[in-house]
Amino acid sequence: MKLNAVPTNRPDFLEDCPLCTIPFHEKLIYSDDQVYICETKDKKGHKNRIMIVSNKHERKVSRKFTENAIQKLIEKASKIFTEEWIIVRGMTTVPDHWHLVAEDTASTDPKEAQLIKTASIVWNSEHKGKSNPQSQS
């Protein structure tokens, strides 16, 4: 399989950033001119864990961009996940590069299981929307 060459003409591209370089050496679930979706390397005890990433190395994206990305992630993740799953903001890894993570709500890693309870949930497959009570007030 031939992979794309790393672009030299993109000023936003950071060779040291794992999220910038993934599309050039890993298999993607989906990609278009704005985002790509792939499995996360670290499953953190989950059965399934995937993420959607902006093609550009940017921290902030528009509301419309986020909405489109969430729609796309729901579409792809619905075919992968069989149990309840959530979309959360990526917390620790690479805060400078915009991405969202989709994962099932169970984890065999106790630390991760604890983290899920306080995670900022963007979307929940059971409630078909936000499930974070604080954000509904």
Ligand SMILES: [Zn+2]
């Ligand atoms: Zn990056």
